[in-house]
Amino acid sequence: MDAITGGLHPVAPPPEQRRVRPLIELRGVSKVYQGGTVALSDVDLTIGHGEFVSLLGPSGCGKSTLLRLIAGLGAVTAGSIEWPQASYDASGEPSRDLGFVFQEPTLMPWATVWNNVYLPLKLAGVRRRAAADRVADALAMVGLEKFAQSYPRQLSGGMKMRVSIARALVVRPRLLLMDEPFAALDEITRFRLNNDLLELWQSQKWTVVFVTHSVFESVYLSQRIVVMSARPGRIIGDLAIDAPFPRGEAFRTSTTYNEFCRLTSSELHRAMAAGGEDEEHG
Amino acid sequence: MADTAVTARVRTAAAGQVPLWARIVVPIALGIAFLALWELACHALEIPKFVLPAPSLIGKSLVDDLPTLLPSLWNTLKVTLAAFAVALVLGVAFAILFSQSIVFEISLFPYAVILQVTPIVSVAPLILIWVGLDHIERALLILATIVAFFPILSNTTLGLKSVDHNLRNLFDLYHASRWQRLWELQFPSALPYLLGGMKISGGLSLIGAVVAEFVAGSGNGTGLAWRIIESGNRLNIPRMFAALVLMSILGIVIFFGLSALQTLLLRKWHESAVGREN
Numbered sequence: 119m120d121a122i123t124g125g126l127h128p129v130a131p132p133p134e135q136r137r138v139r140p141l142i143e144l145r146g147v148s149k150v151y152q153g154g155t156v157a158l159s160d161v162d163l164t165i166g167h168g169e170f171v172s173l174l175g176p177s178g179c180g181k182s183t184l185l186r187l188i189a190g191l192g193a194v195t196a197g198s199i200e201w202p203q204a205s206y207d208a209s210g211e212p213s214r215d216l217g218f219v220f221q222e223p224t225l226m227p228w229a230t231v232w233n234n235v236y237l238p239l240k241l242a243g244v245r246r247r248a249a250a251d252r253v254a255d256a257l258a259m260v261g262l263e264k265f266a267q268s269y270p271r272q273l274s275g276g277m278k279m280r281v282s283i284a285r286a287l288v289v290r291p292r293l294l295l296m297d298e299p300f301a302a303l304d305e306i307t308r309f310r311l312n313n314d315l316l317e318l319w320q321s322q323k324w325t326v327v328f329v330t331h332s333v334f335e336s337v338y339l340s341q342r343i344v345v346m347s348a349r350p351g352r353i354i355g356d357l358a359i360d361a362p363f364p365r366g367e368a369f370r371t372s373t374t375y376n377e378f379c380r381l382t383s384s385e386l387h388r389a390m391a392a393g394g395e396d397e398e399h400g
Numbered sequence: 401m402a403d404t405a406v407t408a409r410v411r412t413a414a415a416g417q418v419p420l421w422a423r424i425v426v427p428i429a430l431g432i433a434f435l436a437l438w439e440l441a442c443h444a445l446e447i448p449k450f451v452l453p454a455p456s457l458i459g460k461s462l463v464d465d466l467p468t469l470l471p472s473l474w475n476t477l478k479v480t481l482a483a484f485a486v487a488l489v490l491g492v493a494f495a496i497l498f499s500q501s502i503v504f505e506i507s508l509f510p511y512a513v514i515l516q517v518t519p520i521v522s523v524a525p526l527i528l529i530w531v532g533l534d535h536i537e538r539a540l541l542i543l544a545t546i547v548a549f550f551p552i553l554s555n556t557t558l559g560l561k562s563v564d565h566n567l568r569n570l571f572d573l574y575h576a577s578r579w580q581r582l583w584e585l586q587f588p589s590a591l592p593y594l595l596g597g598m599k600i601s602g603g604l605s606l607i608g609a610v611v612a613e614f615v616a617g618s619g620n621g622t623g624l625a626w627r628i629i630e631s632g633n634r635l636n637i638p639r640m641f642a643a644l645v646l647m648s649i650l651g652i653v654i655f656f657g658l659s660a661l662q663t664l665l666l667r668k669w670h671e672s673a674v675g676r677e678n
Contacts, residue, residue: 191569218573224566227669228588240584241574269669289574 138166139203141293141325142188146197148350149183149259157183159350161197161325167292170319170326172336172343174382176390180351181329185295188327189218216293217286220302225270225285231257234273235284249288256288259318264393276307283315287322294319296328300335312338313366320363337378338370345382347389354392355385453638462645469627469639473646478624479537479609480650483544487601490545491552492594499560499586500578509649510555516550520608524615536616540623543615544608548601555597559590592670595662602654610647624650 149158157180165171186192187199225234235256239249257263260280269395270278279299286294300308316339319326330336336343337359339366345355359378361369369375434457441447442454449457462469494512498505524543531538563586571581613625622642631640665675 186569189573191572216573218570220566220569222566224564224570226567226585226588228591229669237570237584238574241571241576241580271669271674 122133122145128265138169139166140168141169141201141203141265142186143200144188144197145200147187147194147199148196149180149187149192149196156350158187158350161351161353163344163353165325165327168323168325170316170328170339170341172328172330172340173346174330174333174336174343174386175346175351176348176386177331178351179346179348179389182297182345183351184346185218185297185327185329187294189216189295215291216295217289217291219279219282219286219294219296219299221298223270223282224273225278227270228264229269231262231268231273231281234270234281237285238289252288256284259287260284260314267355275303276311279303279311282328287318290350291326294324294326294328296326297329298329301330301332308335315339318364333379333382337375337382338365343382343385345385345389347392354389357382357385434594450635450637453641457636457638458641458645460635462642465639465642466539469624469643469646472622472624472627475537476606476609476613476625476647477650479540479613479623480606480654482541483608484602484605486545487548487552487605488559488598491549491597491601493513493557494553495556495560495590496582498557499582502673505557512550512553515546520547520611521615524612528616539616540609540612543612544605546606547611548605551600552594552597555593555600556590560586562593563589592666592672595658596603596666599658601654602658603651605649606651606654658669 144161144163144164147158147161147163148156150156157374161184163184163395173184175181180219183192187194226237229237232253234286235253236246236249239252240246253266254263257266260283262277262280265273265277265281270281273281282299300311303311315326318324328336328339340359343355343359344353345357346352347354357378361378439454439456442452465517494508498509520543523546524539527542528536528539531542560582567585567589569584577582609623610625613623614629617626617629624647627643628640631637631643663673668674
């Protein structure tokens with residue numbers, strides 16, 4: 119396989135580029151579903167504090183599964199996911215301080231925007247009055263202060279996604295996990311939300327793990343793109359997108375951006391080829 | 401231009417935009433026309449009043465016999481409301497139990513089905529014997545409850561399970577307790593289903609109360625059903641019709657009451673109750 123693809127592709131960035139404190143360390147993580155489907159096979163991945171990492175790959179490569187495992191939704195079949203600096207709560211669970219944004223807005227239709235954003239705090243036992251400032255902050259971050267009393271059905275797709283992001287932010291996460299959050303939106307809305315997300319990331323210093331199947335989106339947003347292949351899902355490339363922030367329209371039209379897109383595309387192509395080969399063998 | 405106007409009108413009609421006044425006036429006008437025809441037919445064809453009394457006679461009987469009919473209406477109403485309330489509490493309670501434990505569900509649900517499919521008329525004599533003829537009202541309550549129970553149970557059970565998969569994950573993510581999950585997620589998700597079940601059960605508890613009274617059929621019963629039997633035996637057909645009218649009104653009030661409750665609780669968020677302009 120390596121002989122076919124040659125040495126053209128940067129498999130992992132040199133260690134000195136990632137000399138940040140690790141936030142999460144995945145070692146030899148595999149996930150096999152009950153039917154015997156191997157979703158992930160032997161994944162090693164370290165995500166550093168404050169990084170913006172995209173997981174990119176064809177459908178079925180297990181990128182969403184990986185994200186869910188990091189979130190603690192489901193158990194690994196083999197391997198370990200560690201949070202080196204996390205404190206542990208009474209039940210022995212690492213206090214993950216994470217926010218999760220699903221592909222769909224996943225809002226409670228019976229609750230107002232305010233109550234939807236309040237939900238994570240409510241579940242944690244925070245009283246309404248005590249939560250008011252944090253909910254207001256989160257709504258302000260996504261620019262929806264005026265819609266606190268609206269119901270989800272009154273909002274557009276982009277606005278619903280903003281509510282979903284506000285709900286993830288209200289817990290003041292250190293880690294924001296996003297599972298193709300903008301895939302269902304039109305391109306103009308997506309560009310705007312991309313920019314808003316980058317702005318927030320820069321000001322709030324979170325770590326973001328962003329699952330996408332769009333080469334362009336991953337290049338535009340990330341410092342680092344982890345490319346995955348399907349059947350079984352595994353990491354086959356780790357690209358550093360070494361372009362300065364803030365990024366804007368100037369970056370989107372630059373030759374650097376083009377070059378990174380070309381590089382990432384060929385990586386993705388390689389990932390798809392690798393997946394196909396595996397299917398024949400399996 | 402004319403074409404455009406016609407198209408617009410057709411589109412309005414097709415979208416179900418019948419104005420409210422028409423929705424009220426048209427059925428009432430039809431009803432009045434029907435009654436007028438009935439009245440005329442009775443007089444013109446000289447139909448005897450013990451076969452088909454004229455509407456005017458029924459109206460007169462309704463007014464004259466109100467002192468006898470009203471307490472009967474009240475008795476039927478009491479049984480109906482009590483049965484509905486008990487069915488609601490039991491139905492929701494068992495649905496919650498089922499949603500919390502699959503063991504309960506697989507072991508009890510078949511018996512709920514058996515209770516549902518067995519015709520109530522055939523169970524009634526047994527229940528009457530068990531509670532004793534001195535406590536007919538208890539037997540009526542039990543029978544009407546059995547009839548009203550199942551739609552609430554099955555709808556609520558379905559509703560409690562019909563929770564959006566991602567919302568479920570979200571609650572997992574934030575370590576929601578079983579109680580929080582039930583109260584904050586499953587119960588609101590189930591509410592439209594529960595209200596649908598209540599609408600069916602409301603009508604069924606009236607049917608259950610009336611059927612049970614028919615079967616009980618002894619002189620102790622004083623509900624509307626008994627008035628119908630009694631009037632039939634005495635060939636007092638106008639009063640029989642008067643009792644029927646009261647029963648229908650009761651059913652209509654229950655239906656609209658529950659519809660209003662449904663709209664009130666769902667109007668802000670659920671597709672079924674939200675007004676749309678397109």
